[in-house]
Amino acid sequence: MSTYFTEDHEWITVDGDVGTIGITKYAAEQLGDVVFVEVPESGASFGKGDDMAVVESVKAASDVYAPVGGEITEGNGDLADAPETVNEDPEGKGWFCKMKLSDKGDLDGLMDADAYKTFCEGL
Amino acid sequence: MAETETLKRTPLYDVHVAHGGKMVPFAGYEMPVQFEGVKPEHLWTREHAGLFDVSHMGPCFLFLKDGLGQAGAHEKIAALMERLVPSNIAILKPGQGRLSVLLNEQGGILDDLIITRMPGEGLDGMLYIVVNGAVKQQDWAHIERELGDAAALQKADDRILMALQGPKAEAVLSERFPEATELKFMRCAYLQRGDEKIMLSRSGYTGEDGFELLLPNNDYGLGIVDSLLADERVKPIGLGARDSLRLEAGLCLYGHDMDTNRDPVEADLGWVIQKSRRERADFPGAERILKAFADGPAEKRVGIQPLERAPAREGTEIQVNGESVGIITSGGFGPSVEKPIAMGYVRADLAAPGTKIDLMVRGKARPAEVCDLPFVQPNYKR
Known part of the structure; x- marks a missing residue:
């Protein structure tokens, strides 16, 4: 399993051809208290960079983009009643969805943990 | 263009940065959208006391060019102001303020504003008015164009305008200004400390008890703000929580919940038009507004x-x-x-x-x- 990061602060952990996707700790901290999450439904397909989910704080609604292309196999239903999980454990229990990757080549160009850390320090 | 426009800073800019404020463009100013976070700041204000910088707004004084402080001066300045707003200004007691709306000829809302009769002897004939920051220049131009022959407008948006809101606001503020305890909602005191002049009103935009202070932009005024922020019952609050607090309190935000396309009746602000003004039907757009009262909007x-x-x-x-x-x-x-x-x-x-x-x-x-x-x-x- 390896975890990759985007410049829009999504993470994806890939196991075989299935990836688990969420937003990073940095993103969760920037958003502040999350009050609502809309995760994609199973069977939905997205291209890399498409609007895939929405996360809302008290302040505003923010789009979450698909870090890679593929078909959703599961959305995290627990977030509907407990959106604060995204703040408490953004890179664990606060995952948004699982996706079957259509092309693992989409992972090229994403950052690893070290590169993402450096990227955030530059913001 | 907004991107190339030079953003202004309020006198409290450095204070915000020192307290970790995340600064964003708002109404032409660099303002703090949040400090520790919208939710904790919101809840703090409802339980303790929150300090808000509202220096981007448009405080001003409107006063008679002739006869200030003389008998009948309030009635004269009130009659002038009543040409632009549908509220009864003449009836205000010294130090009393009220919410009103600036209307265009069609009865559309140009802005909402607080109009206060200045307290104290010698100040009859002067009103203290606070308009919204985003439209203050056009409001002031409108007032000067309509009333400039008889009244002078002194802008005060170079000073510090701050609000202290929440259940602890009175206890905190009365340690510096004992006069705060005496004030009731929508009443104002004009205080003097040495050479410094302070407008203190019991009003706000959160639904909580609280005060608004117009302070001089100097060491004295900044010292007041610093001492309030040093109090453990007080935290600085950003624009994000200001918005969630006022929305919970059901208060309108100009340019969003009302604008020139809306009249006061449809905006559910008909209560700012007192009976005497409805009977006289002598305000801008009276025909449309009275029809909306009669027929329903x-x-x-x-x-x-x-x-x-x-x-x-x-x-x-x-x-x-x-x-x-x-x-x-x-x-x-x-x-x-x-x-x-x-x-x-x-x-x-x-x-x-x-x-x-x-x-x-x-x-x-x-x-x-x-x-x-x-x-x-x-x-x-x-």
């Missing part, structure tokens, strides 16, 4: 309670049975009520509390109902 501003967890933001379409019947003008999440909340305009026949409506959030119909405002009971000291 076509649309009405209402509170909206989403019944699911998804917030509905400004611009969200309101539907009933697939038909478009209105629009959300302010919407988000209320940290104190722990639910999404909104306000907006619906067709007048759908304005009764309890009416079921759909909010079209990202293409999906989300159930909601019309509700009474405010979402939290105000704690004003009347």
